[in-house]
Amino acid sequence: REKKRENRDKIKVKKKIVAKKQETVTEKKEEFSVQGDHVEGKVDYNKLCAQFGCDLVTQNLLERFEKLTKKKPHEMIRRGLYYAHRDFDKILDAYEKGEPFYLYTGRGPSSESMHLGHTVPFIINKHLQEAFNVPLVIQITDDEKFFLKEQIKTIEEAYRLARENAKDIIAMGFDITKTFIFIDTDYIKYLYPNTIRVQEKITYSQMKAIFGVDDSSNIGKIAYPPIQTVPAFSSTFAIPFGNKKMKCLIPCAIDQDPYFRLCRDVAPKLNEEKPSCLYSKFMSSLRGPKGKMSASDENSAIYLSDSPKQIRDKIMKHAFSGGQDTEEKQSLLGADLDSDVSYQYLTFFLKDDKLLHSLGNDYKSGKLQSSHIKSKLCDILIPFVLKFQENRKLVTDDILEAFMAIYFQFSQVFLNLINRKFFQSNVVFYTKPSGNGTIRKQFNNDKQSYKGRVGGFIKKRILIFKSYGTCNKQKAVIWGFGEKGGQYYKAQYFTLLKLKKNIFCLVLGKSYENPTEVVDLKVFSSVKSSEDSTNKKHSFDVYSTDMRHSFVATSESEKEDWIRHIGKAIVLTNKKVIPKTNS
Template sequence: MTDDDFTVTPYAVQGDVDYERVLDQFGADELTEAERERFPEPLHPLIKRGIFYGGRDVEAYLDAIDEDEQVSIVTGRGPSGPMHIGHVFPLYLAKYLQDRTGAHVYIPISDDEKYFAKDQDFDDIQGWAKDNITEIMAVGFDPEKTRIVVDSADADVIYPWAAKFAKRYTQSTVNATYGDPDNVGLSFYPAVQATHLLLPQLVHGRHRTIVPIAVDQDPHIRLCRDVAAKEDYDVHKPSALLSRFFPQLKGDGGKMSSSDQNPTIYLSDDRETVREKIQTYAFSGGQTSLEEHREKGGDPDVDVAYQLLYYFFEEDDAKVEELAAEYRSGELLTGELKNYAADKVSDFLEQHQERKAALGDFHEEISEYTLTDEERATLTEDLLY
């Protein structure tokens, strides 16, 4: 959608986003307090604090969990650069759900889409795909229940299904959803995305699937749900869990990105680099002088260091509330809040980096996450050869 004040599409996010208006325009539902409380205990901060704030058919997914039925999660990555902290929070949410429900997790790597959408060589995209997959494996998913599917490498199973789904899309529908595509690759990509989102059911049979994703990606889900409703295949329409955008360091309501010139915290950053970036670039909700800050206090609602903690990096609810209260009162200074946030982000990154360093040979590691021969046979059983 494009508003006078902001833009939210799968390929562009600009301005100070009105999240409630986005849900209304997309026709999605706000996540209720009752729904949040039904997620597995202990509630993840991303759920409890309303970072994931909207969705589609969330109740049906939670019902399946309550009935101890098989469930799945789909959350992907478009590899066009190094991964930053905003890329991984849906992945860590997926791991949390997998740990508590035994869910299958499918992680499509859309190297083809990034090649269509970005001014990069295909070899560069492939290099980033390998790098990004390594970061994903470092999250610590259960290899037996996790499948990483790369569009170019797994075209033999992706393309036949995408071709079937593509016939259900019209160019006018694609144009109305995404705008005029720059090339035929992007015109076709919604059919590939539908394959991604339905893949767990195509492999394991009809069951509930949820897609934790930033709200700008909801059009992919919406079109897939339309196709799933029309097809003769025995599948549920995938549920969606829609998040707010991870705050960019400079503030202003946009989302963190690795494809522009704004400062970003990457998964590879060391402690000193994280501290320097947060101290230098993180938008402050404090006052312009020490005396004024002590007198008037700061605003945690716009302070990016606080937002990083609230979104993901401080699990202790009491500590989050304490930091906000002390900042508002002027007792906690902006520099002190930034130092605390830098330490928490660095602690998280060091643990992630340790798991990444412990991985072995890439080809041996990725083989644990690829589709099995039996799963591939299920997906291709109707093919000519």
């Protein structure tokens, strides 16, 4: 009888709690606010989707993606964490037809280190870049954070944070040959023409309605939104994309939709393609499901710079639990998965669908305690962050500059016109016409250079060539990642070589019979002094419409000698009728 009485009492308690939950559900739902990067309240994502006028991602759309790309959608997409879209079906149409398009995402640098929530769009952009095999542009908005964040006092500080955050992004393992990272204040020369075209089409009233600016807002905050919209137009990247008109897909959090609604409204007026968007839910704060992680609040987030102890302490002590306050109640009533932060984080980072489903069922039914879910999350996140930190140590300023090279298009130098014995390996390369006089390149078929993977980041991947020395033998120093992540150095030489009639090239290597690099001068159109652009004495550039190599001689006479001989070789190489010559 006592057991029956206890069971009846437990059932009554359970019924009361269930009834209370039902009453809460029937009550008026709590208000929420999503505006720019500011989120308040528990977000009703379906309601937000309807307010913004987006479409939900359907199973048919995911099946079509898998059929076309031969890849399963990422677990975040399969689980509905990326749940809404604008014209994602049109991107799939373009992919099916072989039409070009690109990806665009960004980061506002408000802290020294990114947190877990910031990694979500980059994980998905990397997945889509690999699935579609398309370029990706990443905007770092140092100007926006200078306008909006009170703790960032100077534009110099905003720029410094932008570079640090860009290095964090690189450590996620992006393909350097298909990824272009730019900081607004660096790239403004190329952003501004489209920015003023957009600004001319919108009014202050629209800005107030969409972004909540008012008479007390600084002018920078009011004028900024078009700067974030124009990377969605391929004409903003005329140099990297070679003036191709391309569609754009923007995978990001749904709070960014106001920027791209504005962009889609203006695009037809400017004869630009409307961008497509793929929107995610927010990764909530450690404090609970109301709002999202914030880089401005250290206790609301797990940072990529946190130690294993810090991560474990934050999760075990501060992560909001949807479980009950005693083991007995938890066993009887189970947990609320929607409000449990640790379980929600597992939906983002636990790859095994079956394990996630099993953990969720057992936790909800009361078979598992909150401490078990938190401990499982620690086991997932600590290796993830440690692997990121190992990658991050490998990202130098030179590698950052390589990802930010405006002339990032690459082309194969392995041409049939050149005698193949002069190639050691098939090489792709790209260059930056900047002040550091460098040639940046990547070996794309040397299997040895792909050894030593660390979380998708490839050691020995970037080689950087700086040139010094004399006219007839141009000495260069090469450095890159060694097997242990350190630097190694090796001396090489450049020589101007005539291979056949009308075929000239620059050869890197002590012996032209076995070079480490060949630069076909048929690809290039001119050579000229570049001291004004490089700020280096005795520098000159060999360039075409979409790439440029920079060199530094040891004297003015040697520089002129190089320019004269290379210029003559370019002219002879590109002539249709080759004159007889003894040179």
